[in-house]
Amino acid sequence: MDAKLEQDIRAEFEPQIRACAHPQELVVHLLRAIQREHGWVPDEGVELAARLLGLQPIQVEEVATFYDKIYRRPVGRRVIHVCDSICCWSRGEQEIRAHLEARLGIRLGETTPDGVFTLLPTCCLGACGRAPAMQVGFRLYGELTPDRVDRILDEERRAAGQGDPP
Amino acid sequence: MSHPQVLFARRRPGQTVSLETYLQEGGYQALGGAVGKQAPAALRKLVLDSGLRGRGGAGFPTGQKWSFFPADAPGPKYLVCNCDEMEPGTYKDRELLVADPHALVEGMALAAYALGVTHGYVFVRYDYEDVFRALERAVAEAHGAGFLGERILGTDFGFELHVHGSAGRYILGEETSLLNGLEGVRPNPRLRPPFPAQRGLFGRPTTVQNVETLCNVPHIALHGAEWFKGLALTPGEAGTKLFGLSGHLNRTECFELPMGVPLREVVEVHGGGVRQGRRFKACLPGGASTPYLTAAHLDVPMDFGNLDRAGSRLGTAGVTVFDERTCMVAATLNLLTFFARESCGWCTPCRDGLPYVCYLLERFERGQAGREELALLKAQPAFINQSFCALAQGAMGPLEGLLRHFEQELLDHVTRGGCPFGGA
Amino acid sequence: MPTLTIDEREVSVPAGASVLEAAEALGITVPHFCYHKALGAVGACRLCAVEIQAGPQHGLRMACLVEARDGMVVSTTAPAATGMRRAVIEYLMLNHPHDCPVCDEGGECQLQDMTVAGGHGVRRYRGKKRTFPNQELGPFVEQEMNRCIQCYRCVRTYRDYAGGHDFGVLGVRQRVAYGRFRPGRLESPYSGNLVDVCPTGVFTDKTVRFRARVWDMQCAPSVCPHCSLGCATWPWARYRELLRVSGREGPRTNGFFLCDRGRFGSGHANHPDRPRTPRLDGRELGWPEALEALRERLTKLTWAHGPGAVGLLTSGRASLESARALGLLGQALGGAPVVCEPHPRRDRAVRALVAELGQLGRDQEDVRQSDCLLLAGLDPEGEAPMLALAARQAVRRGARAAVWDPRPDRLPFPARRIARLPEALLEALARPDGRAPDGLEAAERESYAETRAALQAAERPVLLGGADLLGPRGVRLLLAAARALSRPGRACGLSLALPGPDSFGGALLCPDGPDADELLAGIEAGRVRALVCLEADPLSEHPDPARVAAALGRLELLVVLDHLPTASAARAHAVLPTTAAAEMDGAFVNHAGRLQGFARVYSAGLPIRVTGQGAHPPREFRPDTPGELPQPGWAVLAALAGEPVELGELRAELARSEPRLAGLAGLVAGGPGVQLALEPSARERPDTPAEPGVAEGELALLSVEALFGSEPLSARAAPVAGVASEDALALCPADAARLGLGEGEPARLRSALGEAVLPVRLAPGLAPGFALVQRRFGGPLEGFAPGGGPIACRIEKGGAR
């Protein structure tokens, strides 16, 4: 985490914190912002959030380690969340997951050697009508087929190469 | 078969209703008609009379909940809208909010007026970026137009609405976990009593309602309690219901149908029947935490009372259909894995009991289970239902359904030494 | 008082009690993990299932969460209840490692007990177990996360109860772990309670890892000797080595918990240099010879120079019986008076309290139950650590708290603070009109008025203070303030931290008489020619060590009875080894006037060290036990007086001669103790003059106790040796800047306590005009005895340290 990021986060949050009767309620918001800028939340991010909110780092860590989508370890530039809940399961999730693993050469929980993709399972994305589904960053992709997955990966890899936000 | 559209009346595929359109199509009339003109208590009474029941899964009568709320107590009070929507098979709130976010803003403003609340939160799950954006925009628009903020429509009534983006956990849908999540502490559920109506967010009286519940309020305010009851097809029920279809159907979309619509109509008409001409085997009628229904239940009216009587629950009305080739043991294992993974880790039956159930189901799938495992499996619901909150109890829905309707399938796994459907 | 039936027996319990507590009242233990009397019920473990068969609720319920109601019928043995409990145990055991053979909790493991009690004897789960990495948590507490059953007791103790802020819950689902944000020493002064509250072996006492099983150890109910609060303890010993201390339930004192000084400070009893053999003029000899020779010399001196020729000095460390025996020796020597404390100001402060306290004394339980607290000149972390926790519980329940103290605030609860010496404020509070003292700033005046009003309005107000900062004058003012705030039917109580575990008892036995300065003057004048020190170390406890050293040098005979290798013992002509508290029966009177007994845990002797390297202990056959010679102080003194007694006789004599100690006769160790019936003394006492001020160019130096390193017993315990904070001179940033000193820079400190060159530590919470040091044995601040109140000092940029 660099100094610039810290400055930006401070600039974004200090007014909000001042305006807030219970600053602690901003902790998830802050962690999400750090992750948005840094890709994941490093220890220094937890400490920064704690400093800004007047909390102890452990208080922030307790929250950070609870949530599924706060990454406390490095991830690739694109995090693929492939849904494995019942509706996707009933419509070919296993095939999609196997295809992703094969195409990326990694297993669930791993990051591609080039640092572009991290593959994680997720519970129901609320896209049950468009199963099987996955989410890359905040982009939701439904009605997946192996071909469609290939196209999405190409597209996302290209965008990541151009430095587009996830 | 077309049914009257209330919540989806303004929905256009691929679009989000803007403030302008919302106003053109009668939006904020309910708010205008109530604020400053109708006593809050009268509005609460109206909702009580309408028979509206919570759409978030538990089906608690909304008006009754509001009657416990200390609306006249001094000091801050909160209204929280629950849009965590992480229960597998459930996506109705997303459809509703992406289509028509102002409906929620108006519903919350009305509810806030009825409850004497000045601050509200919409709690949105992490993955619903589309909902989050639509809501932020709608809130800004409503603010600009005087439907939110300090002196709403020039009256003394003020209401501020904040949109909170979560970071991903099913348990936050449980209302007391949600409150902890909003406060920025670990989102384990809280001990009750005290109930949120006494001590909720930041220790203050709080009401938590589902998106769809709140979106119904403006319509009730405009058209009255009798009209609302009349929407239902079955006696004792009220309103329409959003049904999110999924699984092995030809059409897996979200429909607004009258309360009490028969399951057969949902499956065969709206869902277009089971894919590839296969036979209907079972369904989750109301999300991952409801016991299965089978083909024998196809004529059950989909409402709170009838589904209870059928041994299941209306839940969130997310209908997930399984065809004849589905291994119900594997399906149940998938569901239980979800619950085990989403356990908050607070209480033993959920934290450690659910993984144990998964382990047992896996043994069936792998052909490693015998009658001892079957007996063990059957014993689990009684223990796990003693969990601290309803998450693990919800997980017992599909397991109990499996044990009740598909015991033979479990036995087949034992005698075949593995999954008869070729799974795992 | 609802009356209900549990397992076919009726019981009435106070309204609000849970079914679990009602069962407890019948002696029925409903198995539980997450419930803890001091922490309350949270309903997490789901083990305490019972069947409710009649009453407002029906069916299987968690006993900890159901309020006992009239007419309820409860079964703890119904099949549904036992089945549920068995299932919960099975769930908890799924991932539990079967490492009991190498687990220090073995034998005292609640999980083990419950597993057996629940009938879970066969493992049916064949899957993988989840595992966690462990964290390094410092020298006291060992973590083995895999053993965790997620009862949340640790975090509820550490954080909720004790106010720690560096420990929490991490992760979710089946991967919930407890620990710090980063590995490192647990910062809370109460960290060791993790060991006691953890029902399994996640948190164990690192200082005694792999040393003994619980059944290998001797233990007996005892009273903590490390401060004046008298917390209830269980010391545990094996092979004549005091291994560890755990908390004992003390309803009026500690509740359940202990501070880390009390828990990890007991190793002084094993100190390798501790006196173990009587020594006279550099020669070791047996008891009979030593006593004989000393008795003769003392008698001769008295005979030649009168009873005043022998000085007698004790300290708050000595037991009540030992202090009495010293008095009896004085009588045997023709009436030599006893001096209670080596520090004269401390001595007078304690005597002032004991004389005037009457019924105003308040113990830890009273503090916990208080609704309004004023801490005037008290630094609990150094003087009485558990008092801070007691106050925290009151504040958690909604009590208001105010602090009047110039020192930085390190309390585990929020309080309104006036950063000044409390004297003038107390003086104002004691006046009938209560008008604020002059010289306060507006905000302070407002804060003062608010605190006074709150104390007046409160139902159970308590004033807390420390004898060290207040001194005799401050203590009298505190007493006067408490009286001024009392009304008929509603007293304002008082809780004062004293120097030692029996300071109260010592002062009770000798309410007047000379103080240490008068004693020194006697030596200097040549009147006093011999001095007997009972567990007292004037060289490090008197505020003028140089004067003491010179005086001791003039003595014809210095006799030291102690179990610590003190500076004074090193200078003595005769050293008589005494036993530590855990090695004897005895009694202390705590700060609030509660008489409590402690029992002998083991007999003194050289510990046998098991090296673990295969070597057998030396094979030496002898009829005695090496190092067994130390005797209780009272026994040595009685023998010295030529009148050996049994403890029972001594206690009976004490109970007769001092009616307030009548309770001593029936005192049992481990019992609740006896609150002394004290009458405030009617005697008119001259007011102690205000202390001399601080001149231009000087700062007011406070030398205080730290949690570790200051208190003479624990300072000599190996486990805490490494954790005492660095010697430093604390200054507020403004004073430091004026003196041209920055953080960490060396400063030369000159004061009547001595001189030292110390690194500067900037302490923003310290009031301007003050300098603060913490006395630490074994460093340049050893001679900076606490208890002197503020004294003048000069500070300048220092040279090399």
Ligand SMILES: Cc1cc2nc3c(=O)[nH]c(=O)nc-3n(C[C@H](O)[C@H](O)[C@H](O)COP(=O)(O)O)c2cc1C
């Ligand atoms: C594990 C769990 C998850 C839940 N998730 C949701 C949810 O996503 N949305 C929701 O509205 N209610 C959810 N609920 C129900 C809420 O606790 C609460 O009952 C509901 O928000 C109340 O609103 P309603 O009465 O309008 O339905 C969940 C309950 C549990 C136990």
Ligand code: SF4
């Ligand atoms: S059932 Fe227990 S562990 Fe599971 S989510 Fe609820 S409280 Fe947490």
Ligand code: FES
């Ligand atoms: S003791 Fe009752 S749930 Fe743990």
